Amino acid sequence: xxxxxxxxxxxxxxxxxxxxxxxxxxxxxxxxxxxxxxxxxxxxxxxxxxxxxxxxxxxxxxxxxxxxxxxxxxxxxxxxxxxxxxxxxxxxxxxxxxxxxxxxxxxxxxxxxxxxxxxxxxxxxxxxxxxxxxxxxxxxxxxxxxxxxxxxxxxxxxxxxxxxxxxxxxxxxxxxxxxxxxxxxxxxxxxxxxxxxxxxxxxxxxxxxxxxxxxxxxxxxxxxxxxxxxxxxxxxxxxxxxxxxxxxxxxxxxxxxxxxxxxxxxxxxxxxxxxxxxxxxxxxxxxxxxxxxxxxxxxxxxxxxxxxxxxxxxxxxxxxxxxxxxxxxxxxxxxxxxxxxxxxxxxxxxxxxxxxxxxxxxxxxxxxxxxxxxxxxxxxxxxxxxxxxxxxxxxxxxxxxxxxxxxxxxxxxxxxxxxxxxxxxxxxxxxxxxxxxxxxxxxxxxxxxxxxxxxxxxxxxxxxxxxxxxxxxxxxxxxxxxxxxxxxxxxxxxxxxxxxxxxxxxxxxxxxxxxxxxxxxxxxxxxxxxxxxxxxxxxxxxxxxxxxxxxxxxxxxxxxxxxxxxxxxxxxxxxxxxxxxxxxxxxxxxxxxxxxxxxxxxxxxxxxxxxxxxxxxxxxxxxxxxxxxxxxxxxxxxxxxxxxxxxxxxxxxxxxxxxxxxxxxxxxxxxxxxxxxxxxxxxxxxxxxxxxxxxxxxxxxxxxxxxxxxxxxxxxxxxxxxxxxxxxxxxxxxxxxxxxxxxxxxxxxxxxxxxxxxxxxxxxxxxxxxxxxxxxxxxxxxxxxxxxxxxxxxxxxxxxxxxxxxxxxxxxxxxxxxxx
RNA sequence: GCGAGGAUGGCGGAAUUGGUAGACGCGCUGGUUUUAGGUACCAGUACCUUUGGUGUGGGGGUUCGAGUCCCCCUCCUCGUACCA
Numbered sequence: 001x002x003x004x005x006x007x008x009x010x011x012x013x014x015x016x017x018x019x020x021x022x023x024x025x026x027x028x029x030x031x032x033x034x035x036x037x038x039x040x041x042x043x044x045x046x047x048x049x050x051x052x053x054x055x056x057x058x059x060x061x062x063x064x065x066x067x068x069x070x071x072x073x074x075x076x077x078x079x080x081x082x083x084x085x086x087x088x089x090x091x092x093x094x095x096x097x098x099x100x101x102x103x104x105x106x107x108x109x110x111x112x113x114x115x116x117x118x119x120x121x122x123x124x125x126x127x128x129x130x131x132x133x134x135x136x137x138x139x140x141x142x143x144x145x146x147x148x149x150x151x152x153x154x155x156x157x158x159x160x161x162x163x164x165x166x167x168x169x170x171x172x173x174x175x176x177x178x179x180x181x182x183x184x185x186x187x188x189x190x191x192x193x194x195x196x197x198x199x200x201x202x203x204x205x206x207x208x209x210x211x212x213x214x215x216x217x218x219x220x221x222x223x224x225x226x227x228x229x230x231x232x233x234x235x236x237x238x239x240x241x242x243x244x245x246x247x248x249x250x251x252x253x254x255x256x257x258x259x260x261x262x263x264x265x266x267x268x269x270x271x272x273x274x275x276x277x278x279x280x281x282x283x284x285x286x287x288x289x290x291x292x293x294x295x296x297x298x299x300x301x302x303x304x305x306x307x308x309x310x311x312x313x314x315x316x317x318x319x320x321x322x323x324x325x326x327x328x329x330x331x332x333x334x335x336x337x338x339x340x341x342x343x344x345x346x347x348x349x350x351x352x353x354x355x356x357x358x359x360x361x362x363x364x365x366x367x368x369x370x371x372x373x374x375x376x377x378x379x380x381x382x383x384x385x386x387x388x389x390x391x392x393x394x395x396x397x398x399x400x401x402x403x404x405x406x407x408x409x410x411x412x413x414x415x416x417x418x419x420x421x422x423x424x425x426x427x428x429x430x431x432x433x434x435x436x437x438x439x440x441x442x443x444x445x446x447x448x449x450x451x452x453x454x455x456x457x458x459x460x461x462x463x464x465x466x467x468x469x470x471x472x473x474x475x476x477x478x479x480x481x482x483x484x485x486x487x488x489x490x491x492x493x494x495x496x497x498x499x500x501x502x503x504x505x506x507x508x509x510x511x512x513x514x515x516x517x518x519x520x521x522x523x524x525x526x527x528x529x530x531x532x533x534x535x536x537x538x539x540x541x542x543x544x545x546x547x548x549x550x551x552x553x554x555x556x557x558x559x560x561x562x563x564x565x566x567x568x569x570x571x572x573x574x575x576x577x578x579x580x581x582x583x584x585x586x587x588x589x590x591x592x593x594x595x596x597x598x599x600x601x602x603x604x605x606x607x608x609x610x611x612x613x614x615x616x617x618x619x620x621x622x623x624x625x626x627x628x629x630x631x632x633x634x635x636x637x638x639x640x641x642x643x644x645x646x647x648x649x650x651x652x653x654x655x656x657x658x659x660x661x662x663x664x665x666x667x668x669x670x671x672x673x674x675x676x677x678x679x680x681x682x683x684x685x686x687x688x689x690x691x692x693x694x695x696x697x698x699x700x701x702x703x704x705x706x707x708x709x710x711x712x713x714x715x716x717x718x719x720x721x722x723x724x725x726x727x728x729x730x731x732x733x734x735x736x737x738x739x740x741x742x743x744x745x746x747x748x749x750x751x752x753x754x755x756x757x758x759x760x761x762x763x764x765x766x767x768x769x770x771x772x773x774x775x776x777x778x779x780x781x782x783x784x785x786x787x788x789x790x791x792x793x794x795x796x797x798x799x800x801x802x803x804x805x806x807x808x809x810x811x812x813x814x815x816x817x818x819x820x
Numbered sequence: 821g822c823g824a825g826g827a828u829g830g831c832g833g834a835a836u837u838g839g840u841a842g843a844c845g846c847g848c849u850g851g852u853u854u855u856a857g858g859u860a861c862c863a864g865u866a867c868c869u870u871u872g873g874u875g876u877g878g879g880g881g882u883u884c885g886a887g888u889c890c891c892c893c894u895c896c897u898c899g900u901a902c903c904a
Contacts, residue, residue, distance in 0.1 A: 126829090149842095217824060221899060224823075229903070249904060302902075327902040337904045346902060364873095417903060537877085537899085611845070612832065620832065630843050674834085682834065685844035692844090759838035766885045768840055795871095806884055811839050816884050 005637040007601025011725040015118055018781070023742065024120040026076045028214040028523075034074035038524045039065040040503055040567075042532030042540075043080045045129075046106040047087060050113040052576040052583060052609070052621065053533065055593045059606045059722075060573060060615055060678065061531045062119045066721035067674045069120075070745040076524050077120055078129035078506040081107050084135075084430045084495045086164060086180060089461045092429075094468035099429040100457035103130060113594065117602045118724055120741075125509045129498035134505065135431035136452030137515035138497055143434055143445035144554050150196045151423075153443055157266075157331070158192055158422060159185040165464065166426040167192055169494060170419050171225075171539045189287075193424035193433060193491065197546050201226055201416045203564075204545060213569030215616070218537045220762025222545075225538045234338065234410040235260060236311035237271075239319055245269060245311050248333035248415050253396035256385040257340040257361035259351065261311050262304065262325035264335040270324045273307035280305055280324065287326045302327050302350050314409040315386065325350065333415055341375065361385050362393050421543065423494045428459060430492030438479035438486040447480050453488070468489060499540055500547035503527050503566055504556075515551065521562040534572035540568075571678060574618040576609075583621070591621050603723035604630040610680040610722055633726055634690050636715065640733055642699065642708050651704035657752075659697050663711045664752040666690040670718050671745070675783040684722060690715055709734060712745050761812040762787050764796040772813070780807045787813060 018024065027034075041061035044054055058079075065077035081103075088099035090234040095102065127134055143150035157570060159168040161178040165573055167190060172179045197204075208219050231250035245261060263270050265287035279767045283305050304325035311320050327346060328337055328764040341351035342360040351358050360371040362380040369376045388396055390427045404410030424433060434446035434455040445455055456474050459467040468474055468490045490697060501515070508520035526548075548566040552559065575582055578589040594794070596605045608629040613619040666686050673683035694712060699705045712734055720727035720740040731740035759773045760783075769795040772786040787793045800817035807813050 088894070194852070217899075220824065224900060227903065231904085247904080250879095251904080325902090327904090329903070332903050334904095339904090344904075346904080415903080479880095533899090612835080617833090624846055625832075630826080631860090632845080638860095676836095679834095681832090682844085685834070688844055759840095763885075800878075804884060806839090808839050811884090814839080814884055 004635050010729045011602050014728045024122055026122045027074050032074050034072055036523055037068045037073040038527045039529045040527045043082050045082045046103055047111055048106040050110055050593050052591055052593055056573055056576055056609045058119050059609050063721040064529055065120055079121040080126040082499050083128045083130035089429045092461050093463050098458055098460055109805040119590055125506055127509050132452040132454050138431055139434035139451050139453055153193050156191050157187050160188040161185050169422045190785045192422050194420040195423055197421045198418055200546055200549055201418050207565055210565055215572055221537045222542055230414050232410050233413040239310040239312055240275050245336055246334045247336045247338045249338055252400045253393045254340040254343045254361055255400050257342045257359045258320055258338045259357045259359050260320050260339045261322040262328050262337050262339050264328040264330040265324055266330035267335045342371050343377055343544045345375045345377055423497055424491035425494050426466055427492050428461050428468055433489040433491055435489040436477050436479055436486045438484055441481040444479055444481050496543045500543040516556055518557045518561050521557040526563040526565055527567045529569045530567040531571045573615050576619045578621045582596045590688050600630045603726045607723050611684040614681050615678050632688055639694050639712055647699050647701050647705055649700040651701040656703050656707050658750040662693040663714050664748050667746050667748050714742050717746050758810055760794050763814040769793050769796050780805050783807050783813045
């Protein structure tokens with residue numbers, strides 16, 4: 001052991017020893033009696049370089065995994081590569097190399113970087129989603145979904161991104177622009193593949209209640225995204241026609257207040273009306289042109305035009321005009337609404353603008369309401385509602401819906417905001433959709449014995465359409481049903497398809513007979529702790545939850561074996577910032593993890609990212625702070641000198657006891673951080689305090705030396721999840737029997753926490769006036785006596801009458817007085 | 821608009837149940853070592869008019885005692901949105 005702390009040397013040495021001792025492999029021996037624990041970090045896209053966000057994510061996961069191992073768990077802590085995707089194609093165009101080459105080279109580079117950090121992954125389980133052995137099973141599941149009718153092809157208005165040359169799922173459109181390239185998306189009508197996530201909307205919503213280990217924020221975001229609303233569907237007959245105009249409403253109780261109807265510009269009725277009105281056609285055209293960007297919508301004026309059609313009110317038989325309105329969305333509900341200006345703010349504004357009648361049908365239970373001035377949107381009592389007059393508006397939802405359904409004019413209905421998942425992409429670097437299009441048989445799923453449909457990896461994208469379109473060998477195949485020469489589906493899967501099930505694949509990553517082994521699922525799934533960025537709150541985390549249920553329902557595992565949900569606990573880490581903003585190349589404020597590791601070592605990089613902020617908060621990068629972390633390690637290093645000298649004097653018993661108290665209360669605090677919320681910043685602060693206490697302690701005899709050694713050993717052991725190389729080195733230097741990283745997590749010696757005398761604060765009138773040291777179990781009288789004996793406290797009690805004394809054991813003494 | 825979270829020194833952030841506010845680190849100030857710079861170490865560091873007083877965004881309240889609980893207000897962050 002050298003005098004100075006040489007991080008690079010130490011880290012290389014221990015990484016080799018860990019490999020030699022095969023420390024990080026997961027034990028899959030069924031006889032292993034240890035409890036299993038599955039710790040998962042979000043696998044990276046192999047962009048070529050590790051960035052600080054990765055480092056933070058993986059240091060958090062590694063700390064958890066190592067802590068659990070040290071507590072006797074058999075830990076699964078895997079890593080892999082989310083290896084399909086657009087950047088590979090863009091790089092391929094730029095460098096004139098096939099995307100596969102670029103991707104695999106990046107994986108190699110990033111693997112090296114991850115290993116340099118000393119992360120305890122079981123590398124034997126590494127997966128890359130672009131390998132046929134992986135996506136084969138995704139194709140397999142997809143064909144099962146086709147059989148069940150859960151995967152289907154449909155013509156639909158879809159989101160198209162021109163620069164990316166592909167369609168996008170609703171979830172991939174963020175504020176009206178493409179999530180990857182920030183270009184406004186265009187609406188196009190195309191035939192695309194969908195998966196019926198809406199069939200699972202209710203379960204996805206209901207099971208959110210089971211996710212007590214998830215941040216409420218994420219649960220809330222998913223709940224909003226699914227967007228369940230209950231109400232009624234009502235059919236309005238069109239005047240002079242047998243056709244009906246169907247609408248969805250959450251307020252059937254206000255049905256009697258309908259004074260007009262509104263349909264979306266894209267609604268068939270609007271289109272039909274436009275045929276005979278140039279003005280209307282012009283208006284509809286304007287509406288369709290409006291960008292979907294919300295900023296525009298927000299400021300967008302409410303506009304409309306009458307269609308000339310009239311609808312018949314289902315109860316009163318009155319004639320109400322049908323308008324086209326720019327605020328009605330074709331994509332939600334039926335694309336048509338009933339308008340009740342008296343009880344809906346938007347309808348009210350619209351009615352005011354176009355001078356449409358306002359009919360109040362609900363009045364407040366108490367007081368008056370000026371319905372002309374504003375809509376009344378609260379619950380109340382029904383008026384002007386014929387047979388429903390006088391009933392409570394909440395109850396009227398039921399009774400009016402029931403009446404409608406008896407009359408065959410409506411029914412109860414639940415509406416979701418969630419739409420089916422669009423999974424086909426017009427891209428090359430993705431998993432092929434396992435379908436062959438036959439003129440006679442239609443879209444035929446590729447049979448199991450022909451899977452995987454391998455993606456040719458030698459093609460060179462050019463920037464336009466996918467090169468698969470011109471790849472004859474790939475394109476042509478015989479129909480699996482009738483044998484007729486046919487063409488393959490040339491679209492590939494959305495890459496969220498791969499990342500939606502990788503957590504389950506890790507449980508049996510080399511299985512070549514099934515997507516996952518049910519026994520492995522039983523052993524490991526669901527993931528005990530999942531860690532990653534909050535940016536995946538709806539996209540990845542919703543799809544993964546959905547996929548888990550699809551896999552369960554495909555019979556791959558039962559609820560008992562794999563659970564209904566893939567992630568038991570979720571930690572969403574904050575972003576890494578520099579100068580208050582997100583690091584990005586364009587801003588030139590990136591910090592390269594490689595440079596930090598080269599300068600200070602992996603342990604310092606790990607320590608700082610965990611210490612600088614609580615995990616779920618943003619982390620402001622601070623170079624001086626990194627140096628501070630490095631300094632701490634050097635200080636611990638110097639503690640070793642305390643053990644070098646032999647002492648044969650007498651120790652101050654109180655000082656030794658105080659040190660042992662610090663040691664064991666630190667164990668308590670650090671353990672608490674791991675068990676509750678992963679506040680590693682606080683845990684590391686506690687370890688720094690212990691280090692400071694050890695530094696200040698001067699052993700003079702045997703007892704002191706023993707306490708000092710105990711402290712350093714505890715410190716080294718508890719540092720192991722954070723700075724494993726350093727901890728091992730310290731552990732070896734003090735002669736620990738085992739490597740620090742495989743040592744048993746220290747346990748608290750309760751006797752060390754017992755104190756005969758305690759120091760508590762003394763308050764007079766709630767203000768702190770000093771402190772006293774009294775026996776642990778001293779009563780009020782003894783405490784008061786001690787307080788009066790202290791001159792600086794006693795002076796506040798002079799000429800005062802004690803009214804009340806509050807003694808909080810172990811905390812403080814508060815004396816309430818009044819002038820005598 | 822709606823929903824959630826937040827506001828504590830110069831900075832990042834601590835503070836089980838209401839019980840010594842500011843742990844720990846950064847920065848800063850002074851000192852020691854050094855030819856010097858850096859490193860390292862030691863001491864100090866909420867603020868003020870300092871026998872004391874004031875302090876956790878602002879205002880009120882409950883309490884012996886409030887960063888923590890209740891009411892009102894301001895500001896910030898995140899998510900979401902003509903969702904019928």
